Amino acid sequence: MMRAVATSYIIRPDISYRQTPLNSVFEAAAQGFGLIAAADPQLTGIVALSLRVSLSAVLIACAIGLPLGAAIAVNQFPGQRVLIIISIACSDCHRS
Amino acid sequence: VGLVVYLLLSRSGPLGSWGILFTPTAMVIAQTILITPTLSALSRQVVADAWQEYREQLRSLGETKLGAAGTLLWDLRFSLVTIVLAGFGRAASEVGAVMIVGGNIDGLTRVMTTTIALETSKGNLPLALGLGFVLLTIVLAINAGAYLVKEMAQRRYG
Numbered sequence: 001m002m003r004a005v006a007t008s009y010i011i012r013p014d015i016s017y018r019q020t021p022l023n024s025v026f027e028a029a030a031q032g033f034g035l036i037a038a039a040d041p042q043l044t045g046i047v048a049l050s051l052r053v054s055l056s057a058v059l060i061a062c063a064i065g066l067p068l069g070a071a072i073a074v075n076q077f078p079g080q081r082v083l084i085i086i087s088i089a090c091s092d093c094h095r096s
Numbered sequence: 097v098g099l100v101v102y103l104l105l106s107r108s109g110p111l112g113s114w115g116i117l118f119t120p121t122a123m124v125i126a127q128t129i130l131i132t133p134t135l136s137a138l139s140r141q142v143v144a145d146a147w148q149e150y151r152e153q154l155r156s157l158g159e160t161k162l163g164a165a166g167t168l169l170w171d172l173r174f175s176l177v178t179i180v181l182a183g184f185g186r187a188a189s190e191v192g193a194v195m196i197v198g199g200n201i202d203g204l205t206r207v208m209t210t211t212i213a214l215e216t217s218k219g220n221l222p223l224a225l226g227l228g229f230v231l232l233t234i235v236l237a238i239n240a241g242a243y244l245v246k247e248m249a250q251r252r253y254g
Contacts, residue, residue: 065135
């Protein structure tokens with residue numbers, strides 16, 4: 001009895017993916033396509049969230065970025081070149 | 097970018113009281129900050145080229161600079177589509193910042209790129225490959241669709 005209770009507290013490693021040993025990358029790819037074809041709920045949820053986040057970000061960035069770009073383009077002001085260089089640099093150094 | 101947003105939104109940070117760290121909202125903020133410079137830099141280039149060409153004409157029509165900027169943006173909308181797509185591609189394929197501020201929480205803030213990174217590390221290749229394929233397909237499909245729309249609209253409106 002004690003033993004049964006005790007073992008239930010042991011965290012078992014998640015070995016579900018080992019139940020189907022993968023012999024090759026192609027097999028994994030085939031299973032991957034299977035997940036897409038079956039519209040696996042986990043997969044569709046992740047895809048939906050991805051699209052929602054990225055599309056909202058693009059919409060907001062458009063509302064800010066495009067008018068800003070146009071405003072910088074048609075106006076002449078001190079520090080314009082510095083601002084242009086900074087904005088180009090910022091669009092490149094986006095790692096973490 | 098991710099780290100800065102994390103520090104801003106973290107509980108002890110200046111915007112910590114909003115309590116939005118590790119939510120999709122935080123990820124939207126991080127991606128917005130990430131791609132706004134890209135969009136403004138590219139659109140500035142396009143608008144500046146057009147401004148060189150049409151400055152005298154717009155001035156002769158008595159446009160203010162603000163009006164001219166609006167007119168140019170509207171006139172260049174087909175070129176801007178490409179720029180917006182570049183921004184979307186960058187946002188959708190981003191891993192680092194989204195992982196930092198989103199936390200890659202299953203079912204809440206786990207997106208395609210972070211899942212691919214995680215599942216590959218776990219050796220769960222089917223899900224990783226499937227998602228990788230979906231990501232490529234989506235980016236490709238959106239680009240193709242927008243390109244076709246642009247072509248059609250250009251033929252129609254000149």
